[in-house]
Amino acid sequence: MKKLLASLGLAVALCAPAMAQSIAVTNGRIVTNTSAGIIENGVVVIRDGAIVAVGNDVEFEDQSVTVIDANGGWITPGLFHPHTQLGLIEVGAEGSTRDNAADDSSFTAALDVADGFNPSGTHIDEARSEGITRFAVHPSTGSAIIAGRGALADSSGDYDSLFASRRFMLVDLSTSGASTAGGARTAAWAFLRSAIEDARFYPGRFMAHHEGDAIDRYDAAAMVGVVRGEMPLIMVMDRASDILRALAFAEDYPAIRIIIAGAAEAHLVAEELAAADVPVIYDPMRNLPDSFSTLASSTDGASILHTAGVQVAYTTMGSDLYFNPRLLPQHAGIAVAHGADWADAFRSITLTPAELFGVGDQYGALAAGYTADVVVWDGDPLEVMSAPTSVIIDGEIQSLETRQTRLRDRYATLGDEGVHAYRH
């Protein structure tokens, strides 16, 4: 039961409308992520899955409206995590539960995470219970540096929760990518440029034979969206000099839209990133020289990037991408503690990620016309002691129950040894 009211049939049985539901979220501090800024003691009105009104003086008196009282808490857009493997990994160390990396496949760009995504993964429920309503699903690299195509999903856990597939392409140009490609960064870049050429001359180059210079026919077809600028190319890298190479690449191929993920040293080249209008997916928590590519990594980085005007979306790389994407607000709080503006940081886990994937007009803000992904919090969402009290996705009130809360409730009090497994 992902939803309180799972279907129209059930809803009718319970005499409560699930579809075409009207909800008014009242009595809260509203973070709009629009020019309206923060609205104190406001109301968000939802109808038919969309936000219809946001403000102080909003009429919502209606017999059928469900009122959610925020009790003076915070009302925000649902969090949008730009960088997860939710639904691809259930248990990290168990290969049989992972579909993120096709290690032994010869395919590259054609790999599509939608084929492996499982909306029933328990960590999706946990992410939802912590306020994440939308997320990007990323592949990992397998046999080649081009990992394949990512997708966008909501966290309802419904079978139709994957709402956009083949939305971006991922390529690993980090130290590990260099190793995968043949032992040096030179090999990784040669492979990528060659694969881009294969795609640019698709299908002509493949008339006579199946193989391209770097990738084969089916993979080249998948790369076409990248070279036409229809899907962004996400480049995983950390070192400042690598990021400059990526900017040079983007200049060579003006049609290709790139996003830098990882970007530990991005703040060293913040001006260049801003000038090139290249966004980054960045973890404010990472501050150690964990490799020779992250020597300058610093908790000051997020603030520097924002100040320079770089489009920044935050990630949870320093925790993980499949069990703890739900820690996204904690990571954002670290940015604020180290100088980032609260509004910039919050935008980096809501509207900016939506914009990166071309859906910033539907998700990430509270304004009339936006999809009704709304979270009610018992305090400042970036405070580690705060938590959601209500989560709404597509205008539907979500369950906050997870496998973890079931375990918690089972062991909250220890009873008779012989019966514990029957209770709850």
Place this chain on the structure above:
Amino acid sequence: MFTDLKALGVGLSAFAVLGLAGCAQDGGEADNSSGSDGGDVEVVRHDTNPFPSTYTPAPSGTTLIRGATVFDGIGGEMANTDILVENGRISAIGQGLEAPEGAEVIDAAGRFVTPGVIDIHSHLGVYPSPSVNAHSDGNEVTAPVTAEVWAEHSVWPHDPGFDTALAAGVTTLHVLPGSANLFGGRGVTLRNVPSRTTQGMKFPDAPYTLKMACGENPKRVYGNRGRAPGSRMGNVAGYREAWARAAEYRQRWQDYWEDAEAGEDVSPPSRDLELDTLMGVLDGEILVQMHCYRADEMAVILDMAEEFGYQVTTFHHAVEAYKIPDLLAEHGTCAAVWADWGGFKMEAYDSIPENLPITHAGGACAMIHSDSDLGIQRLNQEVAKALSDGRRMGLEITDGEAMAWMTSRPAEALGIGDETGSIETGKRADIVIWSGHPFSSYSLADEVFIDGALMYDRSNPERRTIRDFMLGQPGEGDY
């Protein structure tokens, strides 16, 4: 034959070396009351402390921290309170304390003070940054029983992770070998100070610890090589076999000492470095710190500890401690846990964010730990998360109680609770002044004192440590 032995008196420890009268050296916990009165028989006792701490506190003056909200680390929260530090120790706590002449007075009004943060589970130095191949020194992955290796012999004191941990208020940390082996080796408790040597960081007189590991890691590492252990039952057989050997070894030494002290002409047993460590556990001098996730496995280990007559001091990770707080309490065994990590392997699948508060509320000794060079930088936030999740399920736990999870609880579990881990008169002045409530996302450590010396000052770029590795690198000093 014993040319490498130092001559020592009879110590508390059962395996110091006595003999070679007249050239006794400093080293072990030893006095010089010889057990040999025959004059012609040397009683051999091996040195228990061949790599002694050379730590000396940085110079410090008298400091008065004035007007803070003070969490004492043992449950108390005191508003508008002053703390006087003299000679590296806390000399007075109260309201309206007079500043002695020459004292440095720090205005901490509106700010918060806690004891220095203690991480009972760190691999800083043994898995340092950068994590290049040459730095992988935390697991002796060549045999499942390596109780003879000591983490301090792998610690690289120039790990930049020590700097970032200090900036987060960590004043003491326990560095362990990894969990590849059933017996991973000895851990070491360090002061978080810059030093050219690891000995210069060692917490004076802190007891040694032994790292052991349950579950998936040992059986995977060795099972994949076609050798034991390849299963959980193989793990337990491996521990028991080693403990049985240790018990026999200990008996041989005890017999030998008894006979030698009676003047009999007997030869000492052959020295076994692995069994020296296990014998130290059986003697109650080395504290067992055991990596164990599942409740059922912890229950097996507790029975085994009774079988061989030793105490498990702390289960580390203990993701399922919340299922057995009663068992842990009954055995006096602590659980050192994350706030909310899990899912990375099957034995971590039942991780819940309420693990720490449920275990605590169930009467067991519970605390936070990091096991991470990033996590160690926000143990205050990790405690805050666990506390708020506990409260949300209805557990009544005060901020002051929860503060013990990162201070006095780990201090006690490391056997250094008399020295640090709380704001009490006479304790080492290991103190953090926070910019705001330590359970807020936005609070940072403003000033960090170790033994009364200001080791980190957020407002003063010259008062931040920079390990050798970072000199001349991009980002030097930015962390």
